[in-house]
Amino acid sequence: MRVRLDDEDRQVDFGRCLGRALRGQGRVYLEGELGAGKTTLTRGILRAYGHEGAVKSPTYTLVEPYVTGGKYLYHFDLYRLGDPEELEFIGGRDLFADDALCIVEWPSRGAGWLPEPDLRITLTLGEPGRIASLEAFSDLGRSVLVTLSQEMAFDDMIIEQEREQQ
Ligand SMILES: Nc1ncnc2c1ncn2[C@@H]1O[C@H](COP(=O)(O)OP(=O)(O)OP(=O)(O)O)[C@@H](O)[C@H]1O
Numbered sequence: 541m542r543v544r545l546d547d548e549d550r551q552v553d554f555g556r557c558l559g560r561a562l563r564g565q566g567r568v569y570l571e572g573e574l575g576a577g578k579t580t581l582t583r584g585i586l587r588a589y590g591h592e593g594a595v596k597s598p599t600y601t602l603v604e605p606y607v608t609g610g611k612y613l614y615h616f617d618l619y620r621l622g623d624p625e626e627l628e629f630i631g632g633r634d635l636f637a638d639d640a641l642c643i644v645e646w647p648s649r650g651a652g653w654l655p656e657p658d659l660r661i662t663l664t665l666g667e668p669g670r671i672a673s674l675e676a677f678s679d680l681g682r683s684v685l686v687t688l689s690q691e692m693a694f695d696d697m698i699i700e701q702e703r704e705q706q
């Protein structure tokens with residue numbers, strides 16, 4: 541599924557819908573170059589759980605935990621991860637095992653250690669704004685895509701949808 545996010549507000553709104561559809565669980569990996577809008581999308585996801593404050597990429601600390609709306613949300617930024625094994629030392633195993641929502645920027649840096657995602661979202665530059673390409677890897681991921689495709693608010697933003705989801 542591909543979605544046009546013409547400006548930052550739409551990116552945050554889409555994140556909020558995505559957050560709602562996830563219901564506080566799952567692994568969402570955000571791919572895209574520097575400035576692609578990964579943290580902006582994360583801000584929207586966190587808003588779905590009532591977090592109204594700022595969201596900064598935890599570039600140096602690797603992970604920022606949020607406990608909000610009774611859910612555990614972990615926002616990872618692996619840009620500066622030297623070795624995927626570092627995720628073991630910071631207790632990543634427990635965070636991924638929790639009944640939590642894990643959002644990961646720069647998942648490629650953790651390849652080999654990170655478990656498979658439920659959803660992979662690749663952000664690229666649009667004309668204008670950004671394009672989000674969403675791929676599901678589990679039942680949870682597929683159900684989120686179905687929920688999103690049924691959101692009327694996004695009808696005019698969906699560019700492409702897999703045949704079996706229509
Ligand atoms: N859909 C959009 N349209 C236009 N601008 C956007 C959109 N989404 C985000 N931006 C802008 O892009 C810039 C970079 O966004 P953001 O920090 O979210 O990127 P990032 O992918 O997290 O970058 P990094 O890899 O450095 O962490 C911000 O100035 C933000 O306002």
Ligand SMILES: [Mg+2]
Nearest residue numbers: 578579597645
């Ligand atoms: Mg970021």
